[in-house]
Amino acid sequence: MADKSGKLPREIALEARAATGEKLYSPSAARNRDAIRDVVLEVMPSEGKILEIGGGTGEHGVHIAAAAPGLAWHTGDPDPASRASIAAWIEDAGLANLKGPHAIDVTADDWGVEAGQPFDGLVSINMLHIAPFTAATGLFAGAGRVLRCGGVLFVYGPFSRAGVHTAPSNATFDASLKSRDPRWGVRDLEHDLASLAQKNALTREAIVEMPANNFCVIFRKQ
Numbered sequence: 001m002a003d004k005s006g007k008l009p010r011e012i013a014l015e016a017r018a019a020t021g022e023k024l025y026s027p028s029a030a031r032n033r034d035a036i037r038d039v040v041l042e043v044m045p046s047e048g049k050i051l052e053i054g055g056g057t058g059e060h061g062v063h064i065a066a067a068a069p070g071l072a073w074h075t076g077d078p079d080p081a082s083r084a085s086i087a088a089w090i091e092d093a094g095l096a097n098l099k100g101p102h103a104i105d106v107t108a109d110d111w112g113v114e115a116g117q118p119f120d121g122l123v124s125i126n127m128l129h130i131a132p133f134t135a136a137t138g139l140f141a142g143a144g145r146v147l148r149c150g151g152v153l154f155v156y157g158p159f160s161r162a163g164v165h166t167a168p169s170n171a172t173f174d175a176s177l178k179s180r181d182p183r184w185g186v187r188d189l190e191h192d193l194a195s196l197a198q199k200n201a202l203t204r205e206a207i208v209e210m211p212a213n214n215f216c217v218i219f220r221k222q
């Protein structure tokens with residue numbers, strides 16, 4: 001539905017989200033949050049400062065922060081409805097280590113957090129394929145600016161490998177993303193992300209296969 005200015009709202013998620021007041025619930029987050037949390041806990045230090053971008057409903061942030069009291073988890077999203085949901089989840093959770101919401105748009109040249117103490121980790125879940133490629137460029141450039149040496153960039157989603165989809169369902173998914181917005185699409189670990197990593201002093205350290213043909217990909221800042 002168009003807003004008062006006549007503009008169509010920007011589409012940010014593929015699925016219908018349920019709501020209780022401002023709190024939104026994502027069916028996919030309910031399905032994959034345990035598996036994602038477990039990999040995040042494995043690759044991040046037990047204590048430190050983590051920046052989650054594109055936090056969406058806020059459910060991943062709450063779920064991970066609840067399991068990692070030593071991590072100061074800063075989450076947020078550029079989308080106002082998502083930010084309202086994140087704020088409601090943060091308030092309900094009452095976790096001392098869960099902070100936000102910030103409004104970082106990764107395509108900005110300055111995220112407004114560069115001047116502070118660098119982050120130990122940067123987390124992006126299900127964002128790279130549901131955003132224009134400038135979001136990938138911006139995420140990696142931002143990782144180069146905000147992570148400490150040795151800090152971790154964690155990304156989760158579907159990825160192709162050297163131009164080949166890892167499953168027929170991912171090829172179908174890629175086509176459906178592009179039909180919704182030609183700037184969206186499954187990103188390629190070798191053809192798209194390797195050069196962005198190299199340009200921003202990040203080394204790919206691990207690729208973890210996840211359910212439903214998704215991956216966690218771990219980069220470390222040199």
Ligand SMILES: C[S@@+](CC[C@H](N)C(=O)[O-])C[C@H]1O[C@@H](n2cnc3c(N)ncnc32)[C@H](O)[C@@H]1O
Nearest residue numbers: 012013054055056079105106125126127131135
């Ligand atoms: C499909 S949702 C995923 C939300 C959440 N991470 C999850 O997995 O449930 C993608 C999110 O990325 C955010 N996003 C899109 N473009 C962005 C950008 N340029 N900078 C930061 N976040 C962005 C959207 O607002 C949206 O909340």
